[in-house]
Amino acid sequence: MKRIGIVAKRNRPEALEALKELAHWLDSRGLEVFVEEGVARVTGLRGLNPEGFRKEVDLIVVLGGDGTMLAAARMVAGAPVPILGVNLGGLGFLTVIPRDELYPAMERVLRGNFEVERRMTLKAVLTSPEPKEYTVLNDVVINKGALARMITLRAEVDGQYLTTFRADGLIISTPTGSTAYCLAAGGPIVHPSLPAIIIVPICPHTLTNRPLLVPEGSKIGVTLSSEGEEVYLTLDGQVGLRLPQEAKVEITKAPGEVLLVKSPFRAYFELLRTKLRWGGDLPAPRGGEGEPCS
Structure with a gap:
């Protein structure tokens, strides 16, 4: 490896400090360092546009949280560039x-x-009023606006009618996204290597509308049936747009993957235990025997 790209938020002092430190460390080892163009203007380091990150670097190091990682992943999805995420x-x-x-x-x-x-990505196509295409690593979400009213969404899988959801919204997620909004909405944790797409209704009116896994090759169609409601399409929690009435969104597996560098120090299930605090010791009771805990 000779050319390293670094992605960090330019408005976070901690991230910029870590970036400059890492850039110096890499430079001292004879490696070329590149950052995004906006960060280059702040730091004086060499800048690259998104296409340059896709084609001209051997590794991308992301300094930040999962939001920064998602933005970097969408930027290079489908390119054979491994990404190392630093929390x-x-x-x-x-x-x-x-x-x-x-x-x-x-x-x-x-x-x-x-x-x-190799993490699968999803392609979301808004078919009307004019086709727009998006790629996500985590999830595609259709949800209501500010008013506390349910929306109506007609769902199909491979052209076959699934059901009509009356809910606050609908999440279509990759296995990678199963530990994000999907998990908060009651969806399952799905190992990232499993070839599946997850469909999770958000607060459905019909309580038997449960999360559903379908094969990764499925084509999921969702049509907005509500009238006069504010409804939004949100992509990885970062890109969003208001849906027109009777809009249809088609979600399929995208052709490109995202290559994430695995932690050399801990396995996936250890990460789950650590992040979700599974199996921790219960706190000691505050009161003595026969005394109230106040």
Whole structure:
């Protein structure tokens, strides 16, 4: 590896500090360092446009949280560029390397001693009024606006009628996204290697509308049947637009994958246990025997 791209939020001092430190570390080892054009104007480092990140770097290091990782993943989806996520944010299911493990992990990666996971992405096509296409790593969400009213969504799978959801919205997720909004809405945790797409209604009126897994090759069609409601299409929680009446969204597996560098220090299930605090010790009771806990 000779050319390293770094992605970080330019409005986060902690991320810029980590970026400059990493850039100096890489430069001292004779490697070329590139950042996004907006960050280049702030730091004085060499900038690259999104196409340059797709074609001209050997590795991308993301400094931030899962939101920064999602933006980077969409930028290079389908390109054979591995992404190493370093967690400077909160929960971080995608940014699996803590800050204090950054340089030990980088040493391994630069020696070629690393593995990647191939994460599937979804393609969402808004078919009307004019076709628009989007790629996501986590999820496609159709949800209502500010008013507390349910919306009506007609769903099909491979051209076969599934059901009409009366709900606050609908999530169509990859296995990678199963630990994001999907999980908060009551969806299952799905191992990222499983070839499946997850459909999760958000607060459905019919309580028997449960999360559903379909094969990764499925074509999911969702038509907005509500009239006069504000309804939005949100992509990875970062890109959004208002849907016109009777809009139809078609979701399929995208042709490109995202290559995520696996943590060299812990496996997937250890990450789950750590992030979700599974199996931790119960706190000791505050009161003594026979005393109230206040």
